[in-house]
Amino acid sequence: MTLTGGVDIGSTTAKCVLVEDGRVVGKSLAPVGVDIVRDADHAFDEALLDAHRGREEVAFIVGTGYGRFKIRFGQLVVTEISCHARGASHLFPGTRLVLDIGGQDTKVIRVSERGEVEDFAMNDKCAAGTGRFLDVCANALGFDVAEIGPVSLTARRPVKVTSTCTVFAESEVTSHLSRGKEPPDILAGLHASIASRSLSLMQRVGVVPEVTFTGGVSRNEGMVRALAQRVGLPVNVSPLSQFIGALGAALLGQERAAGAGA
Numbered sequence: 001m002t003l004t005g006g007v008d009i010g011s012t013t014a015k016c017v018l019v020e021d022g023r024v025v026g027k028s029l030a031p032v033g034v035d036i037v038r039d040a041d042h043a044f045d046e047a048l049l050d051a052h053r054g055r056e057e058v059a060f061i062v063g064t065g066y067g068r069f070k071i072r073f074g075q076l077v078v079t080e081i082s083c084h085a086r087g088a089s090h091l092f093p094g095t096r097l098v099l100d101i102g103g104q105d106t107k108v109i110r111v112s113e114r115g116e117v118e119d120f121a122m123n124d125k126c127a128a129g130t131g132r133f134l135d136v137c138a139n140a141l142g143f144d145v146a147e148i149g150p151v152s153l154t155a156r157r158p159v160k161v162t163s164t165c166t167v168f169a170e171s172e173v174t175s176h177l178s179r180g181k182e183p184p185d186i187l188a189g190l191h192a193s194i195a196s197r198s199l200s201l202m203q204r205v206g207v208v209p210e211v212t213f214t215g216g217v218s219r220n221e222g223m224v225r226a227l228a229q230r231v232g233l234p235v236n237v238s239p240l241s242q243f244i245g246a247l248g249a250a251l252l253g254q255e256r257a258a259g260a261g262a
């Protein structure tokens with residue numbers, strides 16, 4: 001029995017997953033603040049608590065994500081692109097395309113049958129079409145981001161949201177609201193707009209089934225539905241979707257630990 005850890009320090013949240021023989025035995029999720037070193041430590045400790053295990057029991061730790069170089073413990077750092085590919089293929093072995101929408105960026109990864117990265121594309125530097133875009137618009141409408149998926153599913157006449165820039169979208173949302181548009185219809189329009197942007201990015205590496213949606217934004221069921229409609233394919237989403245990068249890191253750790261004879 002080998003216990004390994006994956007720590008994914010993203011732009012907005014820290015995720016940690018502990019895996020034993022391919023099975024998730026503990027996890028944690030916490031916001032990332034200014035002290036990334038401390039946040040990484042905290043995420044790891046919380047996952048250990050969740051699993052009722054001690055640090056000394058973990059054979060191998062892999063760090064990933066935007067803040068991976070700030071992780072002071074662990075044996076290896078791997079890009080989140082490889083980790084999302086590995087994690088998504090583990091949960092959905094038929095995965096050939098991963099769409100990861102996180103707090104500040106969007107990535108599309110084409111994966112092989114063995115879960116290896118074949119090609120990838122990323123959004124440009126701005127936050128358009130990412131979690132941040134939805135966080136700002138949710139706030140402008142007076143919702144918590146966790147509410148906007150279910151609310152958008154009640155839309156009757158989705159509005160067209162044309163602004164792609166986060167700042168302009170926020171004022172467009174406010175102006176739709178002041179013209180009497182319903183919040184569910186505005187939210188459905190926002191999701192449709194992100195789905196279109198995501199499809200364009202997916203087309204850069206080739207749209208092939210099965211598509212697996214990962215990252216925090218995949219927790220938004222309105223977004224999942226908009227994406228499946230726009231892409232014209234079913235979209236795999238796991239209850240662990242926000243943890244898939246950390247899961248992939250922990251699974252890569254299992255392989256390394258096995259290789260090292262741990």
Ligand code: ADP
Nearest residue numbers: 010011012013102103131146215216217219220
């Ligand atoms: P990162 O790795 O860049 O920190 P995550 O993959 O953790 O980002 O995703 C963070 C984003 O996920 C947030 O900006 C938010 O928009 C979205 N999100 C987080 N939790 C939920 C939720 N319960 N429902 C819908 N969206 C969510």
